[in-house]
Amino acid sequence: MISVNVPGKIILFGEHAVVYGRPAIAIPVHNVQAKVTISPIKGADEGSIYLDAPNVDISAWLHDLNEGQPLREAIQLTLNALNIHEFPAFQIRISSTIPVASGMGSSAAVSVALIRAVSIHLGNPLSIEQQSAYAFEVEKLHHGTPSGIDNNVVAHEKPIFYSRGEQPQIFIPGERMVFVIADTGIASQTSQAVAGVRERWVSDQDYYEAIFDQISELTVLAKRAINTGDNSTLGSLMNQNQVLLKALGVSCPEIEKLVQCAQSAGADGSKLSGAGQGGNIIALVPPSNETEVSNELKKAGATRIIVAEVSV
Ligand code: PMV
Numbered sequence: 037m038i039s040v041n042v043p044g045k046i047i048l049f050g051e052h053a054v055v056y057g058r059p060a061i062a063i064p065v066h067n068v069q070a071k072v073t074i075s076p077i078k079g080a081d082e083g084s085i086y087l088d089a090p091n092v093d094i095s096a097w098l099h100d101l102n103e104g105q106p107l108r109e110a111i112q113l114t115l116n117a118l119n120i121h122e123f124p125a126f127q128i129r130i131s132s133t134i135p136v137a138s139g140m141g142s143s144a145a146v147s148v149a150l151i152r153a154v155s156i157h158l159g160n161p162l163s164i165e166q167q168s169a170y171a172f173e174v175e176k177l178h179h180g181t182p183s184g185i186d187n188n189v190v191a192h193e194k195p196i197f198y199s200r201g202e203q204p205q206i207f208i209p210g211e212r213m214v215f216v217i218a219d220t221g222i223a224s225q226t227s228q229a230v231a232g233v234r235e236r237w238v239s240d241q242d243y244y245e246a247i248f249d250q251i252s253e254l255t256v257l258a259k260r261a262i263n264t265g266d267n268s269t270l271g272s273l274m275n276q277n278q279v280l281l282k283a284l285g286v287s288c289p290e291i292e293k294l295v296q297c298a299q300s301a302g303a304d305g306s307k308l309s310g311a312g313q314g315g316n317i318i319a320l321v322p323p324s325n326e327t328e329v330s331n332e333l334k335k336a337g338a339t340r341i342i343v344a345e346v347s348v
Contacts, residue, residue, distance in 0.1 A: 044134035045141035058252035070145035072153040080125035137223040139310015144186035147171035179227035210265025221339035222314030229311035271304025278307035286312030301332035
């Protein structure tokens, strides 16, 4: 039996702008994970695969799922890449503790876990780069024009600086970073948020390009602050990024409330993370303040708190 776990993720800087070629920064969140387990099925036809994914109500033979169904696609891409079509039947079980529709990379993590597990099971493990590349193809089915940051950060399981079309740069910060992740409780579809920004960008490219440029400048400064371990500057850059995300039209009153709450409770900085219009906010906190900020966020209506940490 093979079992693979892949973490969730948060975006620290540059969401949305990264779709338009600007740099972004993301970290894995190891205390939520997508898990894929593969075991043989005795007596079933050669080359058949049974998929059991209770979180999304799927329990079916792979060939009975519609073509283009993302789980089927991830497995099919892997089989094609390995050029293996004859194998003893096996069962794939998928489960995940990564919150869905909340900007934590659940779809990318499930794809990477599937691709990794199937390729290991078939005795020909794909490289991390290949896992990420095939997961990227599946991400396109989920939301049309993904930047590629989600599949890269979860496949590498390391903090990354990322620009579209380039190899991610893995980094270790100059100082420990602790993030409180607070859920607004509002489900957010990445495809809708990205499409909304696209629509506004089409109608006023100069305005939106200027915002993307400003986000890009903040991301470059954030990279420097991370490298030098300057968390207080990093927090202030997060606050500035949030103002620009609001200008892009991807914030909402619930996000603004939690962001303000975190700042008043002593966070170094806070912003939405991921597609926005709901989903999670993240707050960079001095480690001594983690409990205080978490408690205040709960009082302000956060429906779930997760803490993520990057050590030096
Ligand atoms: O909501 P998530 O976790 O899928 O993050 C989306 C990040 C965007 O920049 C809005 C889209 C992308 O593909 O990078």
